[in-house]
Amino acid sequence: MYYNNDTLIYLDGKFVKAHTASTDLYSQTLHYGYGVFEGIRAYATNNGTHVFKSKTHYERLKKSAELINIPFPFQVEELMQATETLLEKNNLSDAYIRPLVFCDPNMSLAKPNKVSIMICAWEWAAYLGNKQLRVMISSICRPHPRSVKIEAKACGHYINSILATNEAKDQGYDEALLLDSDGFVAEGPGANLFFEKDGMLFTPQLGNILPGITRATIFELARKLGIQVKEGLFTPNDLLAADSAFYCGTAAEVIGIKAINQDTFPLAWPNSLGKKLQDAYAQVVRKTKQTASTVSL
Ligand code: PMP
Structure with missing residues (x-):
């Protein structure tokens, strides 16, 4: 359960009870998937709660809205502050945070008149668990970048992710892998892909994938650890010939x-290399004590 009778959410500048908050069933977002959202994590650290790359996430939320012509009358700094307060009010430290920008009733497919934002948070263990995954190459491909604004984290895009996940799970796999519309390896339904070959890392280039914030963190960590990363277009056979792979x-x-x-x-x-980066990532998000062999961001 994501909330109980005491849970508060942030809604358009106010903190309100999740179970009493409401929205209009005629919302353009509900009917057409015309909204944008984020997924952020907070971690308990020795110095209190640390919302990892909060600013980067809210800037991406703004960019997602702009990319699909949804007005964004909110201040990034205010949303960052609201997030901290929300966690405090709900007594959360290790938490997943979900901001959602949604639109008022508008059946005409025109731009919305009024835009709202809600932020909620809940405790959520690693979304794909912590056991290595068995992944299926999906028959569902990523949307063509000329059909949608592929770089926007837009609500409607996630029908694509849900279809791929359903297919993989129905066939007994843990997760799906989507190819792009040209058949190159793209990404998971909710994560970016890296693979290792002969001591180097490879990852699909931007253009057909969500520009993941964790993906960018992996680049930074790899640089600090002296691991070379190459972006490009890769076929399923390139991936199948790899030594190892991971999602992030x-x-x-x-x-x-x-x-x-x-x-x-x-x-x-x-x-x-994935395990090295997994350890480095766990350290950096929790800002654990640094030693000569650890990395910081
Ligand atoms: N690709 C897709 C389709 C996603 O939904 C996500 C999760 N936001 C990612 C990649 C990873 O992005 P991030 O690291 O910013 O969470």
Whole structure:
């Protein structure tokens, strides 16, 4: 359950009880998926709660809204502050935070007149668990970048993610992998992909994927650890020939992939670059004590 009778959410400048808050059933967002959202994590640290890359997430929320012509009459700094207060009021420290920008009733497919924002938060363990995943290459491909604004984290895009996830789970896999409309490897339904080959990391280039904030963090961590990362267009065969692979995302964090379809990766997870980055990521989000061998961001 995401909330109880005491849970507060932030709604258009006020903190209100989640179970009494309401929205209009004629909302353009509900009917057409015309809204944008974020997924942010907060971590308990020695110095209190740390909302990881809060500003970057709210800036992406703003950019997502702008990309699909939704007005964004909110201040990033105010939303960051509201998030801290929301966590305090709900007594949350390790939490997943979900801001959602949604529109008023408007059946005409025109731009909305009024835009609202709500932010809610709940405790959420790693979204894909912590066991290495068995992943299925989905028959569902990512939307064509000329059909949607692929870089926007827009509500409606997630029908694509839900379809791919349903298909993979129905066939007994843990998660899906989506190709782009040209058949190149793109991303997971809610996470970006990296794979390792001969001591180097590879990841799909921007253009057909969500520009993940965790993906960017992995680039920063890899640089600090002296790991080379190459972006490009990769075929499913490139991926199947890899030594190991992992997904990364705010909700999923860093999680190893054991197998794609029926092919198991040869490199054991504890010996992979993914494991090194998983450890470095866990340290950086929790800002744990730094030693010479740890990294900071
Ligand atoms: N791709 C998709 C489709 C996603 O939904 C997410 C989660 N937001 C990601 C990648 C990872 O993005 P981030 O690291 O910013 O959470």
